[in-house]
Amino acid sequence: MGFDYIVVGVGFAGATIAERIANVLNKKVLVIDKRDTIGGNMYDYTDENGILVHKYGPHLFHTNLENVYNYLKKFGEWFFYEHRVLGKVNGKIVPIPFNITSIEKSFDKEKANKLINILEKEFGKEKKIPILELRKYPDKDINELAEYIYENVFLYYTMKQWGQTPDEIDPNVTNRVPVFVSEDDRYFQDKYQFMPKGGYTKIFENMLNSNNIEIRLNTDSKDVLKVKDNKIYFEDKEFKGKVIYTGALDEFFDYELGALPYRSLDFEFESINKEYYQEVGTVNYPTKEDKFTRITEFKHMTMENAKTDKTTIMREYPCNYDKDKDNIPYYPIVNDDNMDLYNKYLEKANKINNFYLIGRLAQYKYFNMDLVINEALKLFEKLKEENDG
Ligand code: FAD
Numbered sequence: 127m128g129f130d131y132i133v134v135g136v137g138f139a140g141a142t143i144a145e146r147i148a149n150v151l152n153k154k155v156l157v158i159d160k161r162d163t164i165g166g167n168m169y170d171y172t173d174e175n176g177i178l179v180h181k182y183g184p185h186l187f188h189t190n191l192e193n194v195y196n197y198l199k200k201f202g203e204w205f206f207y208e209h210r211v212l213g214k215v216n217g218k219i220v221p222i223p224f225n226i227t228s229i230e231k232s233f234d235k236e237k238a239n240k241l242i243n244i245l246e247k248e249f250g251k252e253k254k255i256p257i258l259e260l261r262k263y264p265d266k267d268i269n270e271l272a273e274y275i276y277e278n279v280f281l282y283y284t285m286k287q288w289g290q291t292p293d294e295i296d297p298n299v300t301n302r303v304p305v306f307v308s309e310d311d312r313y314f315q316d317k318y319q320f321m322p323k324g325g326y327t328k329i330f331e332n333m334l335n336s337n338n339i340e341i342r343l344n345t346d347s348k349d350v351l352k353v354k355d356n357k358i359y360f361e362d363k364e365f366k367g368k369v370i371y372t373g374a375l376d377e378f379f380d381y382e383l384g385a386l387p388y389r390s391l392d393f394e395f396e397s398i399n400k401e402y403y404q405e406v407g408t409v410n411y412p413t414k415e416d417k418f419t420r421i422t423e424f425k426h427m428t429m430e431n432a433k434t435d436k437t438t439i440m441r442e443y444p445c446n447y448d449k450d451k452d453n454i455p456y457y458p459i460v461n462d463d464n465m466d467l468y469n470k471y472l473e474k475a476n477k478i479n480n481f482y483l484i485g486r487l488a489q490y491k492y493f494n495m496d497l498v499i500n501e502a503l504k505l506f507e508k509l510k511e512e513n514d515g
């Protein structure tokens with residue numbers, strides 16, 4: 127067959143592991159993806175307005191992991207970009223995460239000062255407090271503020287995004303966007319925050335540019351890989367090399383134990399005939415009346431000093447993932463029942479000796495891209511040891 131490894135999926139998980147195997151181990155890798163593009167959900171392209179847009183939702187690179195930053199920066203040029211998000215909160219436009227400025231914009235001066243003083247005294251400046259914890263606070267003023275933020279920032283956004291209330295979903299999800307006792311209005315506080323000059327797709331091209339890597343797009347693993355008696359067959363011949371799979375695990379096993387739940391999104395792109403549509407890259411709509419969760423205006427985040435007369439925006443409409451429809455499993459829904467089912471699939475996967483899982487789908491974790499790359503780099507160390515040993 128001529129290759130030592132097969133990688134299924136060419137998002138950051140697949141591209142990272144393929145790049146390492148090809149360039150460090152000097153082994154042949156076949157990379158397959160069912161889409162007709164590389165990059166997985168990071169895929170971007172320049173649209174008819176001359177704007178670099180992200181096909182699968184807005185993707186901001188941010189990390190505290192130095193190893194991930196050092197790894198990625200080799201594959202292209204990056205420019206410094208710190209993401210800012212505003213939200214339409216009870217009719218006012220305020221920073222998200224909800225912070226000191228948001229309080230000042232939401233309440234009259236006297237009340238705002240009182241609330242800020244209490245928060246600074248109780249929690250300290252620059253502290254981040256998950257909304258579900260803030261709601262448990264006995265102090266009357268804090269409780270009133272917590273209810274205001276819960277209702278106007280979290281409740282309807284979360285209902286739209288997950289089809290459930292913030293109390294019903296994994297608390298780690300809403301913890302991603304805490305209440306912040308700070309004037310810092312950046313969406314992330316990570317040490318490294320950059321965007322790729324010219325886009326992510328270019329970064330992927332550079333990662334995959336090796337004579338040791340063969341890429342086959344429009345190739346679904348279910349058509350070329352089969353498992354029988356815990357052995358993997360590629361195009362009907364037993365494959366003795368290693369397979370790294372980054373797709374959904376329930377799909378790999380043909381849903382034989384049941385389908386794992388995911389949330390999906392519909393993206394609505396719109397071309398606007400003016401230079402800018404909104405003040406920042408993302409405006410959230412945690413409102414009851416709007417069906418979408420957020421509007422992204424790409425030129426703020428993807429292009430340095432963009433000079434175009436037109437702009438492109440995108441609205442996100444969350445929906446259920448349905449494996450029989452043409453939508454994509456973007457978000458694993460992490461809860462005890464779903465993890466039980468996932469672990470049953472994992473048991474089956476672990477019986478196949480030469481089969482490895484990485485990525486947001488294959489690990490069924492709400493990973494940001496930096497954590498996916500980190501998982502791939504960790505797996506590479508293991509593969510390297512196996513190769514060297
Ligand atoms: P993917 O990018 O999903 O790649 C998996 C690939 O496998 C796909 O190309 C798919 O076609 C292919 N595949 C699947 N099954 C098969 C099969 N059976 N056969 C062949 N190919 C298959 N992270 C951040 O760090 N910052 C952000 O701002 C950010 N924003 C996000 C916004 C949205 C709307 C979403 C959904 C995610 C966001 N993320 C963000 C998370 C980020 O997208 C993921 O962490 C990362 O893209 C996951 O990489 P991956 O390789 O695991 O999966």
Ligand code: UDP
Binds near residue numbers: 283411412
């Ligand atoms: N969230 C919210 N209101 C907001 C922003 C976020 O309720 O204005 C909640 C919501 O449950 C969301 C979660 O916090 O799913 C995580 O938000 P994040 O922006 O990290 O989501 P992602 O970019 O991964 O879709």
